[in-house]
Amino acid sequence: MNLTELKASEYDKFVGLLTPIQKDQLVGRQYAPNSYFNPVLDGNEPPNWIISVEEIANCVNPHYEWVKALPIIPWVAPAPPEPIDTDATN
């Protein structure tokens, strides 16, 4: 699947798959003015580095146009940490 096959309403269900090298290339870089890539690990085992479809679709930085060709995979959310229940926890 690629970006052109996605509807905007489906953006939150899919993400762009990165290699570890691609992840390092995007960290700290802007995809649009005042907007930075934020690669995160998904909930697969082993986890994948991913960026959101919004970052891919809205990228106007010519240095990173290659993100528009990233493989699109379903988003698997990582397990959330337990809520903090005591004052001592933190």
Next chain:
Amino acid sequence: MSWAKYKRLSSSKDLSIFRRGTTASDGGGGAANDPDAQAYIDALDAAGYTVSGAEETAINNHFLDLKGTGPNNSTYDWWTGCVRLLPFIGTNAAQQGIEGQNPASAINFYGGMTFSSIGAEGNGTNAYFDFFAPNEIPDNYNNSLWVYETKNLNDNNQILYLGELEGNVGYGIRFWFPDKLEGRHGYANYAFRTPDNTLVPPTTGGFYGTTRHQTCEEGGFFDLYLRGAKYTANLSSCGNFTNTADQVPGLARRVYSFGSYAYSQFSPCAIGYALITTGVSTTTEEAALRACVEAFMTALNREV
């Protein structure tokens, strides 16, 4: 706005060329806007956003309201102690990031944020924004943080994080859904939570905020407001939470672990307004501020 256009505009030194003709002195023939409101409008123009007449009026009225000279407030001054004012107006990050209290500066966004007429919206996957650094707050024991959530939560599993920095030093509030509501100043020692989780969690948007009062030695406490309902908790320990330049995020948690901070858990919520200023000390003052912000949101068609 294209990357090339942004680069061109951001290198402009003389923003006066973008100034709108609204005042008698610049040929517009209208009443002069508040100068700080005009500076914010100019910055939006310079970033490529054309402010409508209705938006210009709304912005000007709100800046006057914050100063105690507006149509909705002639009593309180929330401008003098303002650390962060984020109206989130515009259609992209460069526009929505412009800080109202200092339009020459703009916050940054990360991950897949969406920018629209209701403000900045997270995606629940990796999006957040730099809210503020604790060392920007001049008075650690007299300060308030306020936001307007512009989208009703359609899922009880959605969590709204508003200013959360945990594990070392921090400041912020957060609301847990659905089984708990929790506000906090500092980190967990300052957590506010409902007794036995008895409070029904809010599932609609609106005006939320928290105020911290006095030091622990002075019997300090903080208040949490949820669309006008007030809850108070005592501070349980003392500490200085304004000595860090580490950014506190909006719409995410930032947790200190194994020697560094990491961002975890992201909110799919939308924020149409944020304000950090000196402490709002009474329910009457909170009601006045809420009326001003709600009037601003209504004027921008963002009310929920």
